[in-house]
Amino acid sequence: MRQYSKRHAAAAVHQDKDDDLLAALRAGDEQAFVALVRRHHSAMLRLATGYVPSAAIAEEVVQDTWLAVLRGISGFEGRSTLRTWLLRIVVNRARTAGLRERRTVAVADPEPAVDPSRFDASGAWASPPERWAQEAQDRLRAAAIAARLRSAMGELPARQREVVTLRDVEGLSSGEVCSVLDISEGNQRVLLHRGRSRLRQVLETEFGRT
Amino acid sequence: MPRIPLLHRRDLVCQQAVELVTSYLEGTLSRAGRRRFEAHLANCPHCSEYLAQMRTTIELTGRITPEDLPPHMQDEFVALYRRWQAGRDNAGPGRG
Numbered sequence: 001m002r003q004y005s006k007r008h009a010a011a012a013v014h015q016d017k018d019d020d021l022l023a024a025l026r027a028g029d030e031q032a033f034v035a036l037v038r039r040h041h042s043a044m045l046r047l048a049t050g051y052v053p054s055a056a057i058a059e060e061v062v063q064d065t066w067l068a069v070l071r072g073i074s075g076f077e078g079r080s081t082l083r084t085w086l087l088r089i090v091v092n093r094a095r096t097a098g099l100r101e102r103r104t105v106a107v108a109d110p111e112p113a114v115d116p117s118r119f120d121a122s123g124a125w126a127s128p129p130e131r132w133a134q135e136a137q138d139r140l141r142a143a144a145i146a147a148r149l150r151s152a153m154g155e156l157p158a159r160q161r162e163v164v165t166l167r168d169v170e171g172l173s174s175g176e177v178c179s180v181l182d183i184s185e186g187n188q189r190v191l192l193h194r195g196r197s198r199l200r201q202v203l204e205t206e207f208g209r210t
Numbered sequence: 211m212p213r214i215p216l217l218h219r220r221d222l223v224c225q226q227a228v229e230l231v232t233s234y235l236e237g238t239l240s241r242a243g244r245r246r247f248e249a250h251l252a253n254c255p256h257c258s259e260y261l262a263q264m265r266t267t268i269e270l271t272g273r274i275t276p277e278d279l280p281p282h283m284q285d286e287f288v289a290l291y292r293r294w295q296a297g298r299d300n301a302g303p304g305r306g
Contacts, residue, residue: 123223133262
């Protein structure tokens with residue numbers, strides 16, 4: 001099976017498929033379990049990685065989560081999407097593992113989206129962005145840039161990486177992200193803004209000459 | 211030398227506009243805030259490009275595909291499932 005799109009319109013299809021697999025799993029279908037793992041594992045692993053010091057521990061957290069899912073499958077009432085439920089368990093497990101407990105996010109320190117030196121005293125652009133937004137859509141260049149973007153994601157501060165990953169890679173809604181990470185809408189937005197702004201800066205160094 | 215006209219007090223400057231991009235895209239600006247933001251864009255090609263770049267950034271980030279599960283891990287999960295099922299069967303009559 002090839003990668004399906006996880007975004008926007010595909011979300012409903014995604015949910016249907018999860019429901020089918022869940023029903024099969026409840027009926028004792030081992031392959032349904034493997035299929036669910038394949039669908040959700042990478043998002044879970046990426047999320048867990050943000051909380052724990054090593055990849056090995058992250059994998060443990062995810063395995064524990066799946067075991068908890070098997071044990072609690074009859075308790076899942078379908079009020080949230082399966083994915084949100086899974087990711088919440090991952091977060092809770094990673095946090096209660098006592099590895100890094102931080103419920104609220106410090107958002108006080110300002111971190112500008114753009115280096116202040118690029119504006120003049122009035123706040124207008126002194127060194128405006130080069131034009132590359134259109135050109136970057138070009139398939140070939142976009143493919144070449146994927147690796148750079150992936151490594152840039154890895155360099156984001158953990159909280160920003162979590163939010164950007166869940167929103168922009170995994171395609172969760174802002175409400176789902178708040179629910180998974182147990183953060184407020186405001187925090188979610190600040191982290192998203194900072195994360196995306198940094199990624200834009202990375203693309204700027206790739207595409208622009210500034 | 212032409213003087214830059216005094217900004218209306220409520221007008222945005224570029225440095226403020228770039229900080230509002232995410233709220234704009236998220237649809238969380240107030241109606242007045244949205245109007246101010248769009249009014250700024252209408253007169254500022256640089257900020258319009260900036261917004262386009264943020265959209266491109268989101269689009270390209272969305273093309274990062276999650277890695278598929280490596281085969282050895284798939285085997286581990288099959289084993290995990292079987293251990294769980296064996297444990298459940300041993301624990302007595304299941305819920306069927």
